[in-house]
Amino acid sequence: MLPFRGARVAMDPGQLLRVMGPASIVVETGRIRVLGAEFGPGSSILVHRYRSYVVKALERAVLSVRLGEGGAIEKPNPGEEVVDAWERIAEEIASNGRFVAMVTGPVDSGKTSLATMIANVALGKGLRVAVVDIDVGQGDLSPPGFIALKYLEKPVTWLRLEKGDSLRFVGGITPVHNPYYTRLMVGAVDLVNEARERGCQAIVVNTGGWVTGINAVEMKIELAYAIRASHVVVLDEVLCKRIGSAIGSSIKVICAPRPKVVRERNRADRRELRRHQYMRFFQSAKRICVDLSSVVVIGSCALSGRKLCAEELPSEVAHVLSRVHASLYEHDDILVLWSRRDVPSDAISKLRAAMGREVFVVTPASAKGLLCAVLDENLRVASPGIIDSIDLDSGELCIYTEHSGRVGGVIIGRIKLGENWDEVARLPRCPL
Numbered sequence: 001m002l003p004f005r006g007a008r009v010a011m012d013p014g015q016l017l018r019v020m021g022p023a024s025i026v027v028e029t030g031r032i033r034v035l036g037a038e039f040g041p042g043s044s045i046l047v048h049r050y051r052s053y054v055v056k057a058l059e060r061a062v063l064s065v066r067l068g069e070g071g072a073i074e075k076p077n078p079g080e081e082v083v084d085a086w087e088r089i090a091e092e093i094a095s096n097g098r099f100v101a102m103v104t105g106p107v108d109s110g111k112t113s114l115a116t117m118i119a120n121v122a123l124g125k126g127l128r129v130a131v132v133d134i135d136v137g138q139g140d141l142s143p144p145g146f147i148a149l150k151y152l153e154k155p156v157t158w159l160r161l162e163k164g165d166s167l168r169f170v171g172g173i174t175p176v177h178n179p180y181y182t183r184l185m186v187g188a189v190d191l192v193n194e195a196r197e198r199g200c201q202a203i204v205v206n207t208g209g210w211v212t213g214i215n216a217v218e219m220k221i222e223l224a225y226a227i228r229a230s231h232v233v234v235l236d237e238v239l240c241k242r243i244g245s246a247i248g249s250s251i252k253v254i255c256a257p258r259p260k261v262v263r264e265r266n267r268a269d270r271r272e273l274r275r276h277q278y279m280r281f282f283q284s285a286k287r288i289c290v291d292l293s294s295v296v297v298i299g300s301c302a303l304s305g306r307k308l309c310a311e312e313l314p315s316e317v318a319h320v321l322s323r324v325h326a327s328l329y330e331h332d333d334i335l336v337l338w339s340r341r342d343v344p345s346d347a348i349s350k351l352r353a354a355m356g357r358e359v360f361v362v363t364p365a366s367a368k369g370l371l372c373a374v375l376d377e378n379l380r381v382a383s384p385g386i387i388d389s390i391d392l393d394s395g396e397l398c399i400y401t402e403h404s405g406r407v408g409g410v411i412i413g414r415i416k417l418g419e420n421w422d423e424v425a426r427l428p429r430c431p432l
């Protein structure tokens with residue numbers, strides 16, 4: 001490590017420097033390149049505390065670098081840095097003039113950085129560029145639970161400062177199980193098609209870090225076909241070979257090297273990053289209320305069930321329900337009990353025994369904090385939302401959202417946010 005916390009650094013042409021955040025870089029003289037974007041005199045770059053960048057001098061340059069707590073600046077050892085190999089890959093892909101490149105690899109392998117570089121290089125060639133971020137847990141362009149598309153007009157170093165132009169809802173933070181798997185696949189295809197229809201020549205698809213196990217590998221392969229990728233870039237040798245042997249010659253599979261030194265993020269860091277994303281997308285949210293009978297609701301056990309009336313129920317069940325002022329919704333396999341208050345457990349066991357089906361209890365408290373997607377009148381995702389209150393008796397649903405237009409519907413997710421934007425750990429099958 002170089003022995004300073006804030007200083008001027010002179011760089012020779014072609015020289016590399018690794019800057020670990022938090023740090024800020026101001027170019028005093030000369031030109032540098034970071035993630036495929038060029039910076040000249042007077043321009044500045046912020047390096048967030050969870051990120052590190054490799055700076056390459058394109059000519060003799062002088063930088064003024066300030067480091068925050070935990071930040072560092074170092075000269076990479078020979079062979080440690082991958083920036084030259086990455087730039088060649090980005091050049092190769094972008095020189096096609098029209099491409100759909102999907103970037104994949106394990107957690108912290110550099111997917112977001114390489115995807116950003118490919119997008120910046122494509123912009124430098126004058127192409128119309130879209131980034132489609134389908135990392136549903138650690139996406140940059142949307143809160144967790146969503147995937148997003150961004151039309152890129154200028155080079156970026158950190159996509160997390162941008163917001164997606166078009167969002168799709170997945171509803172969970174990993175695509176491992178359904179319905180999230182299907183929603184992610186459908187949403188990804190939909191976003192890539194939208195970018196195509198809008199005339200984007202360069203579409204860069206950044207994926208999440210779920211790569212272990214056969215399902216994860218098959219998902220990546222199916223995704224590559226479904227979005228009609230021209231290139232798949234893989235930041236892991238073993239995974240690359242696996243994908244390469246499964247995909248024929250129709251899609252070019254490129255094995256990219258992984259940087260040897262990165263700013264790694266542990267579980268707690270990733271949780272904190274998600275918390276920040278929730279905060280960012282609800283900063284100027286307002287509370288809106290809708291009438292449940294006039295909007296479409298997707299993803300709710302109670303609201304998609306059939307409401308049972310007292311006459312249909314065995315008398316002991318009708319008696320229990322009237323005692324706790326609750327109503328019952330049925331599906332073939334489960335029952336959903338709606339109540340404004342907590343329901344005593346003996347009442348629930350009586351219901352379960354009498355009806356022979358699993359019973360889920362929905363209350364205003366179980367629904368409060370659920371992440372949802374607010375749909376516009378065409379039932380397209382307009383904005384993320386958080387349920388504040390619901391009353392199935394009066395039919396009123398109130399949501400915090402930045403959406404200010406008409407609401408045509410809501411998709412309920414399975415992520416619940418508590419005080420301070422933390423994710424509530426365990427949710428029942430039917431929180432609503």
Ligand SMILES: Nc1ncnc2c1ncn2[C@@H]1O[C@H](COP(=O)(O)OP(=O)(O)O)[C@@H](O)[C@H]1O
Binds near residue numbers: 081107108112113264
């Ligand atoms: N070539 C590199 N040299 C040093 N650090 C890097 C390099 N590429 C990425 N990083 C850093 O490594 C971390 C993980 O990279 P990122 O692109 O976010 O990976 P992923 O999207 O696969 O999780 C980030 O902090 C990023 O700034």
Ligand SMILES: [Mg+2]
Binds near residue numbers: 111112113135138
């Ligand atoms: Mg990433």
